[in-house]
Amino acid sequence: MGRLNFLHTDILRLSFFGIVFIILITYSLAKRIITFHVVSSAARCKRGCTIFYNQWAECKLYSELGGDCVRKKWVFISFIIFAIACSVLTYNNFQRSGKPLIPSSKDNRFERGHNVPGKLYWAGSAQDKMVALTFDDGPESNWTPKILDILKTKNVKATFFVIGQQVQQHPDILQRMDEEGHIIGNHTFSHRDLTKLDAEHVEQEIDNCALEIQKVIGKEPRFVRPPFGFHSAIVDDVVYSKDRIIILWSLDTKDWTGLDAETIKSRILPHMQNGYIVLQHDGSNPKIGGSVQALPEIIDGLKAQGYTFVTISELLDTQPYK
DSSP states (O other): OHHHHHHHHHHHHHHHHHHHHHHHHHHHHHHHTOEEOOBOSSOBOTTOEESSGGGTHHHHTOHHHHHHHHHHHHHHHHHHHHHHHHHHHHHHHHHHHOOTTSOOSTTTTTOOTTOBTTTEESBOOTTSOEEEEEEESOOOTTHHHHHHHHHHHHTOOOEEEEOHHHHHHOHHHHHHHHHTTOEEEEOOSSOOOGGGSOHHHHHHHHHHHHHHHHHHHSOOBOEEOOGGGOOOHHHHHHHHTTTOEEEOOSEEOOGGGTOOHHHHHHTTGGGOOTTEEEEEEOSSOTTTHHHHHHHHHHHHHHHHTTOEEOOHHHHHTSOSBO
């Protein structure tokens, strides 16, 4: 909405107030310029008579001239009424049409930034005051349960991009994620840089992770987040060929570097926009304590700004599983 909403408001104001301005200019010009003298066989309007109504008294004394002045006065008044009516109709038309400059259909409302609708997303629709929290690299026995506890307390659903090897070690935590209403995404089997692999090995990394997830929750994810966010034409082709979707992010907390809670919050709260996807981590990294500590305040702060928390599935209005 942001910029487009602002642009729409400007056009609305210009359309309405611009016409009013034109009316005022016409009023002023008519009052000063459109003065005429009427000559008849019986009398002459010595001081002239204008078509504007507040100088009509000058012509009232001359009955023979009155007809002309009345006609011209009502022509001008009729013009003013017509112009005002056009202004009102223009304003109402914009009001009824909603927000014409913002894509509103399901086909184009996700056309934003680097998004490739139906294939790759770094953010959701700018129309929706929603935010999606995402966590990478789990499940893990220390951080993931703490994050799940916080999300449960705050009644927030998130999306977890899990690693196949981690799923093998902690299937019970993955099961809890699913049971508590969170969405599971594919973060490859061993967290390798997919851009350094050929198509066959890229496919193995994604398929093996999907298999481990399916063993636990009985569902195969459609959402794939390449490790480090790195992807190439080869990676894209492999992902898209099996009706999967690449999910990147809008705001990176960089929590894996060991930032404290206050710094993590400062990377999120002042920079949030409609439809943004937040990247945090819940893997075995011992440095992400600041991120977990900041999470409750991030949730409270974004709620105070009017944001609704959703999963990636809800943000993009698409099915999360095959």
